[in-house]
Amino acid sequence: MKTIVCSILFMLTSATACTQDKKDNFSSLSSKSGTINSIPFLTKQNDFMYVDKINLKPVTDQKYKSASLFTSTGFAVVVNEKNEYAVINESGKTILGFSVEEININEVNGLTFYKKNIEYEKKMPAWKWEWNILGSGIKKEQTYHKIEIGVAETKQVLLREDIPYLEDNYDLNFVSVDENHIFWNGSLFKINQGKLHRIENNIAELLENKRFIKASGSAFSINELDEKKAVHGRLNGTERFSIKYGKETIILKDVNKERYEPEVPKLLVNDKTKDVYPFPQYEKVFPKEIVKATPSQIDFIKKTSLVYSITNSPYFLLGVFNYDHDVWAYNWLYIDTEGNITDSIGTCHFKVLDQVGHLIWPDRKMILPDQFINKDWKFGKINSYRGMNDLYLIPIEDGKQLRTKGLWNSNKNSWEIKPEYKDILVLDTEKQIYALQKGQDELYTLFDNKIKKRIGSKAYLSINSDGLVNVKLDSGQNMYYYIDIYSGKEYKE
Template structure:
């Protein structure tokens, strides 16, 4: 855990599209696109079958205990009556055999990656027994995970490993670098004929613009895809910044200090040039001299403890934490690469999130200025997801300590959804589809914010972004099935 931990949010969540998909005109991806016409349908017998989305006619005669939506590449996860899982294609053909291992799928760059995972108890050799000195017996067994990760289309296995339950696990967190390259588990892969070929390994951190960082005993080196020589070599982590202002040298100690040492320090120093490259993209040099600043700004800078590079801009973010319990947030200034200090800057597509995904910058006062709020309001942690642009979910507590949430438009200074709801769940950012819960413990209703209207006439115990909903029939029975979150159409037999 970190004392005040921060990270830049580039992809906070995967939000399912309704009827539109993000366009990718690369030839490789165009060849792999499919038009998915079928959807899992719940029958009166509580089985799932796959039907045509439009006609609702069965496309196969197979029945499953549970079934998932098909991926954009045409694969789904199903479960039989023996609690076994398999992956099938759009024609019902099994592509990953039924077994007790749970299966997850993720599509990146037109390829379908799978993870099969099985928890089991492993008997340990005598030299690995754990003896309880307080008389609690001998632990002769340990929980393990058997994990397999690979590519569905080619059956290529990227990892097959048994790991202790409490040790590091492995995830389908593949990141596209471009249409022909993928980053995963510290390795950069090139895609050729639907297979992944390693071209770089031991990568410590992936950056934007096809750049990455490697660590060694000599320090940190910054590379760019398809370039063998590093852009910067022998960089070392520092927690101190120094700047010249007129005749004074301002030294900032313990910048971006964290309780535990990160894999890549937040400041990297080139010892040959004394250039310092700040987190998160390490793409530009922090100014060595302050060329323009007021006395008040200089006093602020002397107390600075947080420095971030604002990507796709000439600015760096300077933060001083305000320990006033009524505020308990950062105050901000900005300095550009030429050393000019300013109080405010234009809006950039850049957000600073805390460790649990709450928004830190831009802060509440930037998003919802005081002149637009009730003077008695208190605020919780603001949330924003990739693709939401200038829309923010803001929790509010009024003078009666009644808590609600609303959807605020920062640019237009209006409530898109008034703060009258206990919960607002983001289902689809592109089409602005939300699930609204009026009261705690109440049902969720679908809401189309673009057209300012509710979708359908039903409400549910829960609504997932993929359209999976929960309906409580009575005190003992709950059912699950799919809906189209953009139209409210239910895929269930009446």
């Protein structure tokens, strides 16, 4: 039985999984490649104009106070001297006219989605006034957001609402299900001639392989795209179920218990068949019987508090927390769909992330074995993004309480970037482009990890993956403009 030090205790049951050759559930930091040749160029007058990124010749003569990169669909957000927002295409034509409403855009499935948003104070009826008990007055207004979300190409409006500030949870988090379908805001849409047509409602969670979970009150069903009948219906959440071993029935209690009730329970059970489907993909049934196990394995299973379905494999991960405060660890076992227990699963690699993207599995000791560390090292939360494969960002604190980060290769058991940097930013996972900050107050520099060389000669207060950088002028003001993160070329006069 293997003991793994766990960096997250309370968030563990909210993780997602992915096999090494499946990338669906990882945050991607890789840049998109497209045919857009225009880029915002900062002039000496401190305004932006679009130029050809190769020869830097102006594409149009229009100038803006602020300008974004073009999406792969050919749209960008610009801001004029009046702080009004608009959406333009690559030729400079205005698609969404200038207004005081802030505009954001996002491209999915070849369509450009926009969000207009403005904050204002709305007068409330008397029964909604806020009375200050300290006598400083009565608040008769409440902060509201006026929101519009739609499709830029077809001007289709998907949502137009005025809502209280604290209730604003509308984002441009559109997700591609396949080339003809998009998931957004709890609904499934079919694309037809550039417009979205709603075909499913009450979707609580989108799963892999064109599957999704629908909610109906406290009950759930697992459905597939283009299938009218649910694949699995009559499902309810549970934290308790049983598994047989010979003549014994083992009752598992408080499994995947969470501090706050999730929208979709981490275990779904069919009340009729008693089939149990564990998160994150709910794609297979937990075995109802253990085929063969040692006494110590059975004792372990009786204490199981975490059940996790390892996606794209026949296995489930079983966890028991070790309450020894000197260890602060989870112990792990595996069980397959046939009920076979094993201490390890060989070459079946997978990663588990918590809610905020921190790596939980594999653990530090699996990634960076003890023989490769200094005795006085302490570790923070390890990160790994989609496309990084065997590379991991590892934060370290030494005996002098100096905190640094390094990039570790778990396959080679060596540092790709030694832990000598205050911060390491991942800009492109595929091409291994990073931004390095040597000390606490030092600037970021570009680094190509494949050839182990610095890119360019400039340094910046910040560097984004899209090439937007921030520098501080002698006057103390901040200046923003774009660069090419692969060559260091700056787009400014």
